[in-house]
Amino acid sequence: MTFSKALNRRSFGALLLASSAAACAPRVPDSAPVVPQVNWLPEYGPLRDAGYDLPAIPLQYTEGVNRRMEGIYTGEAPAGSIDVDPYAKFLYHVKFDGTATRYPVGVGRQGRTLSGLATIQLKKAWPGWTPTANMLRTEPEVYGSFRGGIPGGLRSPLGARALYIYRNGRDTYYRVHGTNDLDSIGNSGSAGCIRMFNQDIIHLFNNVSLPMTINIRSESESMRVDPEYYNRGRELPPKIVDPEDLLGAEAIANDKKPDLTQLAFN
Template identity: 35%
Template sequence: MLTRRRFIAASALALAAGRAAAQELVSAEAPLIEDPGPLRLNIGPQAVQASLTLPPDFDGDYEIPDRFRARVVQVAPGLVPNDIHIVPQSHYLYFILPGDYAIRYGVAVGTEGLGWHGQAVIGRKVEWPSWRPTDEMIDRNPDRYAKYADGMPGGPDNPLGARALYFFQGERDTAIRVHGTVDPTSIGHNASNGCFRMYNSHVIDLYDRVPLGARAYAY
């Protein structure tokens, strides 16, 4: 349970050490990212949200549940703008804004045993990405994935959806992505092979905001 004492401790750590603290916390329990406490500035999340153009509450014809609509929220102090923080337990992804705010999006995360945790850098961004299942996916479920061993071109039927952000560690592609989906009902669930799915409208919005070289943390 997240107590006020734990929030103060996490906030002080983030403020003192910035990214170094976030990197240290990746292997431990997820830190407190979202801060529902008293506003620290005269301007609140609703005013910040009003100054931005966020994606609509529909993804195509699908009405996004209220909990997973894109919203501006207050976050713990000291988090670095343009970084991404993913908290699988709550199925939220946070894109950090200046002033201790973030845009919060809903995500789908890996099924049991397939979740990814760690730190990476956004090393590549692709519109309407092509897709190839990993060798591990083909070995694990050849009936489902072997037919895609030569890859699948990008498009509205591609499981990576409209956009993809590629996680790199050094020069190595981790095979983990933040990407869109052909199944909007999966958002908010443990449903992927390890990547992080978003509504297509949300991943397009995130794609346009996040720069190459931004850091991503998954807890």
């Protein structure tokens, strides 16, 4: 389940060339005012959401295929579903017109990724986060300081939006969510959840109707349908966050409650 190779190399390449061409302009006279250089793609620019000013995503994180793209979907997932390849680090939102939006994602480290079919039954803007019992048991040095949870806002590891994955009517505790950990997108670094740039999870959130089927490919499935990008990225070590950065008095004082009446439609 993937975009065809021709589309990967030509159509998506054409999109990249088109976006690059759009940024070009005829040479202007030397007397013209200097225009500040923009260090981000248009879809990843600064965004005002819920009373927060989300920063742009610098170009270094959206190089090559590590960016949102539109194209013809030639895979096997049904229209109106989400298809995730944790080995190629892509999430596809499959449309009813035969196209899909492909987003780069960060995924769980080896052995920590959900696989198979499930259902997105809930979605939330600026959700709070609490580490699961399994996270506290297996990596207490990473999550122990946060066992009491963090409310929704700029400090929450779930970022601007989250889609909640259920199986057989029960919460799996896996999420598709936003993140400020830009290095993790295109790599394996989470405890199992699927991470997206905040601009991308907002875009996906606004186009998801519930309930929605989500498929997370197995390794054999990934090798069969998208060998070109199989094992893209690298595995990252657990990131240990200083508790003071999220739980300190200054961090709490600077993190106002999100205004959910002022959500962006990126």
